[in-house]
Amino acid sequence: MSLRDAIDNFYERLVLDAIDATREDADNADYLTDVMCVALNHLPARYYRHAIDMVFFLTDEELKGMKEKSLAEVQAARDFVREHQRN
Template sequence: MSLRDAIDNFYERLVADAIEATREQTDNADYLTDVMCVALNRLPTRYYRHSIDMMFYLADEELKDMKDKSLAAVRAARAFVSEHRRE
């Protein structure tokens, strides 16, 4: 296993969850991938090695704040990607 495979960004999971929560029938995979990239670029990184550590040591209020920021970033990313769609 490489060092890169040993760590993850917690926001990736939160953004993916926010995308699923806001998903519309007309969304396609390319659009959602662009939304995820734009949203993640608007958020800080929060790396972890073991997901259980993140969940155990993260305060409830901090997790709620991270989820709220992820949802806001996804909404803003949807607007940005929709306005800048390639035809």
């Protein structure tokens, strides 16, 4: 196992969940990948090694706030990517 595979950014999962929650029929993989990149660039990195560590150390309120931030950033990223699509 490499060091690269040993850690994850918790916001990646939250952004994926927010993308799934706001998915539209017209969305394609390239668009959604751009949305994910833009959203993640506006969120802080929150790295962890073991998922159980995040669950143990996060309060319910902190997790709720992180989910809300992720959803807001995905919605903003959707608008940004739509307005700046490559032709």
